[in-house]
Amino acid sequence: MTTRPAGPDAVDAEAWQAYGDHRLRHGSELPELERFDWGPRGSGPGAEILGELTGRRVLDLGCGPARHAAHLVRAYGASVDAVDSSPAQYERARARYGSLPGLRLIRADAVEHLGTAEPYDVVYAVDTVPYIDPRRLLPALAGALRPGGTLCFTVPHTKARGDGPSTVVEARPETLRLAGGGEVAVRMWRLSEELWTDLLGEHGLRVEGVDVLDAPEEGDRASYRVFRATRPIRVSSRPRGSRPPVPHAAIGVGAILYGPRGLLLGRHRRGTWELPGGTVEPGESLKETVVRELREETGIEARPSDVRLLGTLLDDVDGVVRMTVAAQVTAWHGEPSDQPDERVGDWRWFPLDRLPENLFVCSAQGLTAWRPDLPVDHTPAHFTPFADHS
Helix, strand or coil, X not given: CCCCCCCHHXXXXXXXXXHHHHHXXXXXXXXXXXXXXXXXXXXXXXXXXXXXXXXXXXXXEXXXXXXXXXXXXXXXXXXXXXXXXXXXXXXXXXXHHCCCCCEEEEECCHHHHHHHCCCEEEEEEECCHHHCCHHHHHHHHHHHEEEEEEEEEEEEEECCCCCCCECCCCCEEEEEECCCCCEEEEEXXXXXXXXXXXXXXXXXXXXXXXEEEECCCCCCCCEEEEEEEECCCCCCCCCCCCCXXXXXXXXXXXXXCEECCEEEEEEECCCCEECXXXXXXXXXXXXXXXXXXXXXXXXXXXXXXXXXXXXXXXXXECCEEEEEEEEEECCCECCCCCCCCCCEEEEEEECHHHCCCCECHHHHHHHHHHCCCCCCCCCCCEEEECCCCC
16 A cells, blocks of 8 residues: 655646556557667667666666566666556556566655665666656655666656746646547646756765757757766765856965074065965965975975974955965975075074064064064964964
């Protein structure tokens, strides 16, 4: 006994039962499939997009008379559960394939079955997904697909007269016309390709490809989409869009080298005295930036393991957020010297009690983060120390 969903889904369940009853009474016997049929009139890719099937657990969601499921069992050796909520469609499938080894026919609501079944390696649906509320279906689908598993389904995109899909998650009324007369009113979620992709992504399913299936008849603008998705073993991330964000922040490092001869400072072309340092380049760690900037500006060599990150200093310059990471270099080799094409030179060692005037603001902020007792004045900055100073 299958429990039917309540509310609008119950109305749809009644409609599909009426559709199945009509097919049982008036439908002609359909021929066996010679190849997997995703789209209208035999168009589209075959079963190869489902991946390896031999010995895999496969689910046909909304199987109808179960021709696709029977084809996969016979041609590929798959073990297929074929599910449909319509008693009449279930009877049609059972009468034809009830004794086929490897095929298990199940009469159940799709979402309820997904919520109780063991995970599947492959789930597919031929023209049934758009008739179930995706907010109800997709969480259940994601939970019933094992990590690394494959999901393939076909959905209508454009109607014969060219009406396009919706860009919001809402159902549209659709009329199914029955052979021999009569019709059945159902709801359909005819959504855009981008919206389906976003909805799948929200539930942890990664779209690997979309096949476009256009009606072959001239003048018929009907079009379908076959989605190929996986439940990834590892979760990915992606940028919000194809363009980079508007620049509004700058991040740099300041390297503190203090030894028996004092603190290392160099003079910028604009007259300020400052620590070795500079801007973090793409792909670098903060410690790598310290080592690179120290070598490029002074010729001194150090290793990332010799760098202790002290914390971050935040201030702003004309509305741009500036973040400086103060770092202490604990060991190095070589003598500081002016480097070609660098804007800072004249490197000298200064005692802490005789620091020069006109320190660069970021260097002054870094020095007082390192030694708060230093008599150095500067504009305020928000300092956040790193707990382990590493």
